Amino acid sequence: xxxxxxxxxxxxxxxxxxxxxxxxxxTGRARSRxxxxxLTGASRNTVSARVDQLIAAKLLEEGGxxxxxxxxxxxxxxxxxxxxxxxxxxxxxxxxDVAVTDLSARILATVGHPIDIADGPxxxxxxxxxxxxxxxxxxxLAPADVCAVGVGLPxxxxxxxxxxxxxxxxxxxxxxxxxxAFGRYDCPVYVDNDVNVMALGEMGxxxxxxxxxxxxxxxxxxxxxxxxGRVYRGAQGSAGDIGHIYVQPADGRTVLCRCGNENCLEAxxxxxxxxxxxxxxxLPVSTTREVVELAAQGDGSALELVRNAGRTIGTVLAxxxxxxxxxxxxxxxxxxxxxxxLLAGIREAVYGRSMPLAARALEITxxxxxxxxxxxxxxxxxxxxxxxxxxxxxTLAR
Amino acid sequence: xxxxxxxxxxxxxxxxxxxxxxxxxxTGRARSRxxxxxLTGASRNTVSARVDQLIAAKLLEEGGxxxxxxxxxxxxxxxxxxxxxxxxxxxxxxxxDVAVTDLSARILATVGHPIDIADGPxxxxxxxxxxxxxxxxxxxLAPADVCAVGVGLPxxxxxxxxxxxxxxxxxxxxxxxxxxAFGRYDCPVYVDNDVNVMALGEMGxxxxxxxxxxxxxxxxxxxxxxxxGRVYRGAQGSAGDIGHIYVQPADGRTVLCRCGNENCLEAxxxxxxxxxxxxxxxLPVSTTREVVELAAQGDGSALELVRNAGRTIGTVLAxxxxxxxxxxxxxxxxxxxxxxxLLAGIREAVYGRSMPLAARALEITxxxxxxxxxxxxxxxxxxxxxxxxxxxxxTLAR
Numbered sequence: 001x002x003x004x005x006x007x008x009x010x011x012x013x014x015x016x017x018x019x020x021x022x023x024x025x026x027t028g029r030a031r032s033r034x035x036x037x038x039l040t041g042a043s044r045n046t047v048s049a050r051v052d053q054l055i056a057a058k059l060l061e062e063g064g065x066x067x068x069x070x071x072x073x074x075x076x077x078x079x080x081x082x083x084x085x086x087x088x089x090x091x092x093x094x095x096x097d098v099a100v101t102d103l104s105a106r107i108l109a110t111v112g113h114p115i116d117i118a119d120g121p122x123x124x125x126x127x128x129x130x131x132x133x134x135x136x137x138x139x140x141l142a143p144a145d146v147c148a149v150g151v152g153l154p155x156x157x158x159x160x161x162x163x164x165x166x167x168x169x170x171x172x173x174x175x176x177x178x179x180x181a182f183g184r185y186d187c188p189v190y191v192d193n194d195v196n197v198m199a200l201g202e203m204g205x206x207x208x209x210x211x212x213x214x215x216x217x218x219x220x221x222x223x224x225x226x227x228x229g230r231v232y233r234g235a236q237g238s239a240g241d242i243g244h245i246y247v248q249p250a251d252g253r254t255v256l257c258r259c260g261n262e263n264c265l266e267a268x269x270x271x272x273x274x275x276x277x278x279x280x281x282x283l284p285v286s287t288t289r290e291v292v293e294l295a296a297q298g299d300g301s302a303l304e305l306v307r308n309a310g311r312t313i314g315t316v317l318a319x320x321x322x323x324x325x326x327x328x329x330x331x332x333x334x335x336x337x338x339x340x341x342l343l344a345g346i347r348e349a350v351y352g353r354s355m356p357l358a359a360r361a362l363e364i365t366x367x368x369x370x371x372x373x374x375x376x377x378x379x380x381x382x383x384x385x386x387x388x389x390x391x392x393x394x395t396l397a398r
Numbered sequence: 399x400x401x402x403x404x405x406x407x408x409x410x411x412x413x414x415x416x417x418x419x420x421x422x423x424x425t426g427r428a429r430s431r432x433x434x435x436x437l438t439g440a441s442r443n444t445v446s447a448r449v450d451q452l453i454a455a456k457l458l459e460e461g462g463x464x465x466x467x468x469x470x471x472x473x474x475x476x477x478x479x480x481x482x483x484x485x486x487x488x489x490x491x492x493x494x495d496v497a498v499t500d501l502s503a504r505i506l507a508t509v510g511h512p513i514d515i516a517d518g519p520x521x522x523x524x525x526x527x528x529x530x531x532x533x534x535x536x537x538x539l540a541p542a543d544v545c546a547v548g549v550g551l552p553x554x555x556x557x558x559x560x561x562x563x564x565x566x567x568x569x570x571x572x573x574x575x576x577x578x579a580f581g582r583y584d585c586p587v588y589v590d591n592d593v594n595v596m597a598l599g600e601m602g603x604x605x606x607x608x609x610x611x612x613x614x615x616x617x618x619x620x621x622x623x624x625x626x627g628r629v630y631r632g633a634q635g636s637a638g639d640i641g642h643i644y645v646q647p648a649d650g651r652t653v654l655c656r657c658g659n660e661n662c663l664e665a666x667x668x669x670x671x672x673x674x675x676x677x678x679x680x681l682p683v684s685t686t687r688e689v690v691e692l693a694a695q696g697d698g699s700a701l702e703l704v705r706n707a708g709r710t711i712g713t714v715l716a717x718x719x720x721x722x723x724x725x726x727x728x729x730x731x732x733x734x735x736x737x738x739x740l741l742a743g744i745r746e747a748v749y750g751r752s753m754p755l756a757a758r759a760l761e762i763t764x765x766x767x768x769x770x771x772x773x774x775x776x777x778x779x780x781x782x783x784x785x786x787x788x789x790x791x792x793t794l795a796r
Contacts, residue, residue: 042439043441233723236759239721319717325631
């Protein structure tokens, strides 16, 4: 009976690969060939040869001398985030943001535009293509400079193929091969649901490496699951799809969800549900944003609606806290802009129903950078995946 | 803004450590020094020196010659699972199993005994100590041969300290330093909740490396969470503690749980709840096992009770399937022995309420080796953690 330790091996076996050496320099763990030798246990010759490849591919640069305690001071290495660029596409239900970034996910140019996701992949991706050419031109870059494309979508995606899978709010997108729409770039295209992408962006912006849930409450509700600093995707890449978890509202009503099931979390507590309930309560609103703004102005009915949505979301999060025991929950999306009343409802349910051990040190906060995280995350996903590929050196040196 | 790739680094930096080399040989990825050099990228000298240490510590053995395509054939290396032994303790509410295993988790001797967990740590751990000495003597081993101790407990544990944390069904155990009870062995002691331990055992027995939930339905209900073949523990080590997730029974009743909250999953659908409801329905039973046996004999009322428990467990699992998107769910514990009617209820709820993508290829099965997995898992946990420690070579060579 063999011990089940296979997981480590796949990672360890790439430890002195060009990608791994690059990662050590990018993350600041090593600043010279000698430090790379010490860190990886690889031979001096191996490290030197691979560093030379990375320098030829312009991913690493030599610059200056470090301190020495005796002997010739080492030549310092640094990551060249200008060796290429990434295209980041943050696709929402009613708008899209496209950005071009350098290889550290710094935004060089960006543009947003209204779309209707229900127009289908043909129309929407043609618009994305137009916007991508716009931002590239604005940044003074050519299609050949793009090393990787990252796309976030508001629905479940099979990560390995980049195809949406039965997305409830994206008619016509099921099984569409998104990567094929970026053929002009001749580079890898990575597609994931918008919430995984935002979660990566939140982690990148915060620079933290922990077990975190990033919960987006917009038109729908979804969750990015971060295990030890990386996106956890699950068997088919649909992990975190919490918007269609069954809930029982306190008032006992039954609500039909657009997915066809009854009483899905987002049918009770998503942005669309909030608007529906606000109109039913006689509030003078026509968008979810207006409900959130009324709550921010202290309107009693709006506050109560937002707080109730928080309570309902909190009952689901309480279960997930028991199951997942995260360090942190970050709320994002349009409804999360409501801030205090939403958090109050969530905290009431989570701290009231979670086990003491799991809730003890749990932080529940609202995102600091909700507008940025989608684009930064899409760029980070593309860059991380691209730099991890074995072919990264050959691709950039071509 | 630095990309968030720190996770890999901690793993990669140990890639040519003695522990990593050992792991390559144990898992069959490398069978010679040359293969270790090829696999890790480490220098021939580094690999040779560390292999010599591992041979001195008796963890590796040289044996025979491999095939060569020219030149001197390589000397083969193999893992010596007899370099030491592990103590495995599978602590339940009413019984304990203690085993001594070799370093591949093969059981050399084992003994079980009734206990009452409510007698508290003093009484119960004294009994464990007695049983451990018994199995060691039976296997012809001495306390000094024990390299590591693994303990599974029926309650939440802070893995880093080995202390139970507010265990709902273990009065007197909160914050007790379990490792201190094994002082006579002068070796590391690893403690985790019984379900994480069983999950490791299931993975070890199946030899599979995936994202899996191992759900134990015994007196209580808990879940081992396996991410990519390893136990996921979360921020405080309480991940998978699903027994106290709030559920709403179909019949609208309110049930007080022993944890003090109302309508916890295990208060509605655990083994204790099943017995309570069977007695209330007039069935001639006095233990949960008898209810399960009645269902196995085709008794209509018992079947319906088991199937309803399955449905309730299934509503929680449906939410977790959406959130976690596992490859597989393995049911274990006394109530899982009921088999078909429990699975039928679970599948009805899970396939009815999960998103199509997450449910598409999901397997839900009953454990093949429910009696073994606790001991095998406790041994594997101890062995894996021990062999991963940097000090493993020094410890064994002393």
